[in-house]
Amino acid sequence: MTLDVSDMWGLAGKSIVVMGAGGGGIGSAICRHLGNAGATIVAADIDADKLAICTDDLEANGISHIGLLADGRDKDAVADVVERACSLAPLRGSVQVAGGMWPPQWAPFVSEDAAFDDVMALNFGSTVNTVRAVGRKLVEQGNGGSIVNIATVSALNAMPYGSAYAAAKAAVLSLTRSLAVEWGSRQIRLNAVAPGSIATPKSASTRKPGDTDGNDLEVIPMRRRGTSDDIASAVLFMMSDLANYVTGQVLCVDGGTSIRPAVNDRDELPVFVHNEELRARLADW
Numbered sequence: 001m002t003l004d005v006s007d008m009w010g011l012a013g014k015s016i017v018v019m020g021a022g023g024g025g026i027g028s029a030i031c032r033h034l035g036n037a038g039a040t041i042v043a044a045d046i047d048a049d050k051l052a053i054c055t056d057d058l059e060a061n062g063i064s065h066i067g068l069l070a071d072g073r074d075k076d077a078v079a080d081v082v083e084r085a086c087s088l089a090p091l092r093g094s095v096q097v098a099g100g101m102w103p104p105q106w107a108p109f110v111s112e113d114a115a116f117d118d119v120m121a122l123n124f125g126s127t128v129n130t131v132r133a134v135g136r137k138l139v140e141q142g143n144g145g146s147i148v149n150i151a152t153v154s155a156l157n158a159m160p161y162g163s164a165y166a167a168a169k170a171a172v173l174s175l176t177r178s179l180a181v182e183w184g185s186r187q188i189r190l191n192a193v194a195p196g197s198i199a200t201p202k203s204a205s206t207r208k209p210g211d212t213d214g215n216d217l218e219v220i221p222m223r224r225r226g227t228s229d230d231i232a233s234a235v236l237f238m239m240s241d242l243a244n245y246v247t248g249q250v251l252c253v254d255g256g257t258s259i260r261p262a263v264n265d266r267d268e269l270p271v272f273v274h275n276e277e278l279r280a281r282l283a284d285w
């Protein structure tokens with residue numbers, strides 16, 4: 001098969017729902033990338049001010065879009081968003097971005113105020129609602145489609161004091177795999193993108209004022225935090241025809257964090273290598 005590079009993405013003239021599009025972080029970058037590839041963007045968010053950051057950007061970039069206020073945890077509201085998307089253009093699919101955890105929700109598992117249910121409802125519940133509403137329409141349309149869920153690398157290992165968040169995102173990965181099989185024969189693909197540490201306006205909430213990188217760089221082999229555009233590029237690939245035979249997969253976009261050996265020290269040498277001569281030789285290249 002020869003790849004037609006005049007439209008590598010196959011997204012032109014299709015509508016895509018982005019749930020959690022606002023705030024100028026990952027969702028907003030995803031909208032811009034998918035819009036630049038020709039899709040009509042249905043940007044949905046619970047927060048009007050954050051939504052406006054996204055829609056102003058899409059407007060400035062001449063991208064076909066509408067912005068809708070909606071709570072991803074409310075399945076009727078989500079169904080309305082999907083109906084609006086279908087009224088604009090054939091539905092290609094959706095990206096579930098709404099999620100995260102705020103500093104007051106970090107807590108020891110044993111404490112009373114571990115906001116387990118709230119974190120699950122946002123990170124897993126809103127994904128279930130959106131994927132189900134979009135999946136129903138894609139099945140009805142009968143032309144396949146593509147769905148991308150935003151997870152986190154913490155879903156693959158552990159997140160002390162944030163166990164609800166890691167568990168919810170792990171559930172998102174499990175749902176992604178199960179539906180990839182369930183809907184495979186309908187040519188509806190589901191994949192997940194798992195970000196590492198990404199510098200977004202939201203992620204500044206756990207940091208000291210003015211501190212953008214913290215100690216993160218020590219555990220990131222590429223020695224930089226990711227950008228929202230790094231995540232959006234991976235989502236664009238997964239949504240597009242370039243990934244036509246990819247389903248049920250998790251793509252970690254984390255500068256190598258998830259594959260870094262836990263035994264490495266800050267020089268990226270194993271903690272058990274104490275011999276100074278050996279350390280010097282390994283570092284000299």
Ligand SMILES: NC(=O)c1ccc[n+]([C@@H]2O[C@H](COP(=O)([O-])OP(=O)(O)OC[C@H]3O[C@@H](n4cnc5c(N)ncnc54)[C@H](O)[C@@H]3O)[C@@H](O)[C@H]2O)c1
Pocket residue numbers: 019020021022023024025026027044045046047050051070071072073096097098099100101122126150151152153194195196197198199200201202203
């Ligand atoms: N920033 C990171 O380092 C990082 C790392 C791993 C995973 N992630 C994931 O990436 C996603 C986006 O992260 P971000 O840093 O851009 O966060 P963000 O808070 O800036 O973006 C999330 C958007 O979702 C919206 N939202 C929240 N609740 C909603 C609801 N109930 N219904 C609809 N919209 C809702 C928010 O208003 C916001 O605009 C999240 O799912 C997060 O868990 C982020």
